[in-house]
Amino acid sequence: MPFQAAIIDLDGTLVDTLGDFVVVLHHTLADLGCHPVEIARVDHPFVEQTVGKGSEDLLRRTLAHAWGLPDDDAEAVAAVPLAWQHYQAHYSRLNGQHSEVYPGAREGLQRLVDQGVPLACLTNKPTAFAEQLLQAKGLRAFFSKVFGGDAFERKKPDPLPLIKTCEALGTAPAQTLMVGDSSNDAQAARAAGCPVVLVTYGYNHGHPIVEVPALAHIERLDALDWASLSLPVR
Template sequence: MNSISFDFARFDAAIVDLDGTMVDTLGDFAEALNRMLRDLSLPPVAPAAVERMVGKGSEHLIHSALLHVLAPTDPDGAQAKARALYDAAWARYQHHYLAINGQHSAVYAGVVEGLQALRARGVRLACLTNKPGAFARPLLAAKGLDGFFELVFGGDAFERKKPDPLPLLKTCEALGTVPARTLMIGDSSNDARAARAAGCPVVLVSYGYNHGESVRGVDADGFVDSLAQLVPAA
């Protein structure tokens, strides 16, 4: 990884993504989506397909899942059907996700150690995710991660989501830090594009979702295989 990430004298704060960066939530997504689809009398979607849909917020995830199951039998009408079903799908998805939130997910190895090391270096932490805040905060609490963060912002906290830079700029504003001294830690091109546009340095984990593509092809300042690698042992 690039040496920029080891010099924490450069940083006042870090903004950390949630899904695919701190917690492997693919099981939660797949379970909630398939319960939703079952309620709508639609076929299920495989976790491997869900993985490529994750990262752009729940609205995108639900619409993508609907298209995925509708298109094979009605490619010309799938878009219209997905739009017609969306409101009912969102209501069922929200119901099911809140019921199973965290039950089919796990904290990635090295996350707790990495967050502890960052805090020990005096780096202030905020969690910024495209996941709705009503899903994000209970998940962080269930996994014992909420105590690390001064601020938690979900995808519904601001007018636009990552990869738009607005959420990062607003998070820096809330922290009272400048983007150049605020490190973005994520798992996908969404995080990197938002960071670049906001003026934040960015490090990506190698194990996340990134829409089914290799993260190492993304423009970032460095890559790690574990958050524990962010801060070297003393």
């Protein structure tokens, strides 16, 4: 086997969580006194192009978008701490209620486990929310390790989370496959020295994921052919 373990992303790779994000963000904006028109701006297309770099980034960009401000506007930045308090409360209550496991994800994880592949889940979602979602969707037992965006000093696309996850798995990065859905995952994997496979159905900030170099681009996780992944990066 070319690899000793696999690191799997969560949002957009295992579970379609856009519905969760939209509902939680709407509640958060309402708590902050936003008008219905402002709240309506935070729709599925906006969220799909915005998620992936952690909750703080999502909140800042959401507030700016709702208020018609630039992404890095000081008013939006200043409002993030208060928004985060409301966001946490709503997400804890609603996590998983408006999301679905992608077709083939459960089967793909089972196939890897049956082949003896150690698995870790690595996401920019806070660890507590990741654990809660994996439990709710019946996926937690597949993973020996789960790390969220608050587990390490930096988040993907920084390579540190992948390097630390490899250390926790006891495997070298070059022998640890990263499976994700976005350029964030690919960028982090390349910088950490991990090979990467990308699913074609997730969230990649509105850009075609097939344009991002990877060992393979797969339409379902159960299409991952573990034994044939010693292919050159294309």
